[in-house]
Amino acid sequence: MNTMPESTQALSHSHERPAGTSSGYVMLLVLLVTLVASGAGLSQLIQEEPALALGLPLVIGGLFAFLFVLCGFYLLQPNQAAAILLFGDYKGTDRKTGLRWVLPWYMRTKISTRIHNITSDRVKVNDLRGNPVEIATNVVWRVADTAQALFDVANYMEFVEIQIESAVRAIGARYPYDDLEHKEVTLRGDAEVVSEELEKELQDRVARAGIIVDECRLTHLAYAPEIAQAMLRRQQAEAVIAARQKIVIGAVSMVENAIQLLSEKDVVQLDDERKAAMVSNLMVVLCSERDTQPIVNTGSLYQ
Structure with missing residues (x-):
């Protein structure tokens, strides 16, 4: 009897595993064989009547085999993967580049594993002391687990963008903008520390989608326009x-x-x-x- 709560079952993650696919170059030879068989059957059809019984099955069988083999081909570029599904059931991921082949009734969903670069919009955040500041960041990320990225979230790219904004708001509220006495970590004076904290915070948020954050750096940091002059005089x-x-x-x-x-x-x-x-x-x-x-x-x- 399964005693696991329903909420816990809903949080279970998919995990990438290798798919059982074949090299497309080998299947090209098979495709050539089907063409030869169809050609031989066609040549039998145009001969005398006694050869009709042999030529017609060769033509029909050759054409069927040709279409069967042809429908299984697909291409994978470098840093590209294909998730293989059978009637909605995940069967694995193919990461081998070049011409590939799988049984035609398997569905192929391609996904890029290349490095992505996102510069977020300026987000207005209240810092630790309640002062509104504008923060923008640049994030370098990539897909590490294709199964999690495709099946654990609805849209992994949109998910990453939303989590970037959430992480920026969380980190921005954790530190003050500035401290003239240099007694605490600040957004302006400790950019490296803040960037590392932001990268860690974002990684924790996107890990459930199979995403790895390679780098995260602040690209914009300033007081909001409505208090910029007042804070300048205060400084x-x-x-x-x-x-x-x-x-x-x-x-x-x-x-x-x-x-x-x-x-x-x-x-x-x-x-x-x-x-x-x-x-x-x-x-x-x-x-x-x-x-x-x-x-x-x-x-x-x-x-």
Whole structure:
């Protein structure tokens, strides 16, 4: 008794296996033999009456054999396969190129195993932070299992195109577009990592159709037009803030080193008030966006 659930049975996959076909070049010789037999029968028909009983069967049999053999021929180009079916029952796949032959009542469904290249349309996706971005990708793929591609999905090429869009949406929502602090993986800053994740995600989705993804790369990545200007200003502001932070940290370090060296080498003795004034002046000089104009004090230090 089969206890497997119906939903599980529906998910069972087809698997490619070799088909029992023959070389078409051998069958060409058979075809030639049928022609010779038909010709011999025809020559008997045009002779005397006693030869009619032998000539007519040869002509009829030769013509029938000729049509029988002729209907079984088909051609396969390089990187092309043919699925062989008998009244809807899958009997195997023929991948041998050239002139091939199979029994005429077998149906041949050809399928390309060449490399396909698809550049997807731009898909609008909300990234990890909810910002709408446009993403497009280029996918290189091929059919690995002809049985799965033909019989497990309705249209394997349309299936691949839909799964590309689904994979792009899934990966686009998994990462933020950008991160100025470089603390996490981003769509813009880690294109190689994102492309690898996209390839893996897409491979998992199309494996059920017997498809292998050879390469997947992002071809377009940008904020959606409705927020592009606003996000540009935001990026500029964040960049300015980050730059200012680094400038301040560097300035503090330089001032600290200056005071320490002056004290160690006993160049000048500064009390706390003069140290504060010196720190203030140095910070202004180091952090200012414009060139500073020095003022020379020719009097006493305390005047």
